[in-house]
Amino acid sequence: PRTTALIVAAGSGLRMGGGPKQYEPLGASSVLAQAIDAFLRYPGIDAIRVVIGPDQHAAYAVAIGDRPLPPPIVGGATRRESVAAGLAAVSGDRVLIHDAARPIVPAAVIDRLLTALDSNDGAVPVLPVSDTLAAGGETLGPVTPRAGLVRVQTPQAFRLAAIVAAHAAWDPANEATDDAQMLRAAGGTVATVQGDPALDKLTHPQDLANARSRMLVVRV
Ligand code: C5P
Numbered sequence: 001p002r003t004t005a006l007i008v009a010a011g012s013g014l015r016m017g018g019g020p021k022q023y024e025p026l027g028a029s030s031v032l033a034q035a036i037d038a039f040l041r042y043p044g045i046d047a048i049r050v051v052i053g054p055d056q057h058a059a060y061a062v063a064i065g066d067r068p069l070p071p072p073i074v075g076g077a078t079r080r081e082s083v084a085a086g087l088a089a090v091s092g093d094r095v096l097i098h099d100a101a102r103p104i105v106p107a108a109v110i111d112r113l114l115t116a117l118d119s120n121d122g123a124v125p126v127l128p129v130s131d132t133l134a135a136g137g138e139t140l141g142p143v144t145p146r147a148g149l150v151r152v153q154t155p156q157a158f159r160l161a162a163i164v165a166a167h168a169a170w171d172p173a174n175e176a177t178d179d180a181q182m183l184r185a186a187g188g189t190v191a192t193v194q195g196d197p198a199l200d201k202l203t204h205p206q207d208l209a210n211a212r213s214r215m216l217v218v219r220v
Contacts, residue, residue: 001092002046002091002093003045003095003114004045004047005048007032007039007048007098008075008082008086008098009050009056011079012053020056021207021208026103026208030063032060034104036064036069038104038107038110039096039098042110049072050069050100051074051083073089080182084167095160096155096158102153102199109125113155113156116193117157119191120189120190120191121162122156122179123192124180125156125194125195126150126153127151127197128149129150131146150192151195152195154199158183166179166182166183166186167179
């Protein structure tokens, strides 16, 4: 099957407190390029498309360097809209939708996702929740039992026709934080495979510093 990696990088990184985190330096390249390289290295990926913000062409060019990629796709105001813009430019049988803000993509996770996709319309990497979950505020609110809850990461793997249909059927009045919930809402089945802490999203400024120091440890 023909498989495309669709990397969404059109966010503005507001919670990061600086510019968009996906274009920040990381290791020998950038956050975005680390994710791109994981898919370039993976033998089963036939194409890579990146979705960027309308004002991010210059930052994108610096971040990808001389990697051989087709022109980027311009995204939208929300992650969901950015993915939809990307899907419109993808063809083939399967798509792996990935957040650029997750620079470290273990090949073993892609292996598990693609295997699960043989018998499901979608597959996502998940990890158990290890902290207590409770309503926040100035004083602590009620606890939500964490048993059975998981954290859902990306890449999320889909049969292309199924996720395109799920996007078309989604009510745009609601926001969606990922694509798997859209496939579920459309009646599809999403398999869960084991995720990896290395895939955690860079959201707050400290996350980037942590990723840099982890990378130093790995590179020594
Ligand atoms: O904001 P959040 O952390 O959920 O973003 C997840 C991913 O979606 C990031 O890689 C970000 O660049 C991307 N995104 C996007 N278009 C938007 C908002 C977020 O491609 N409008």
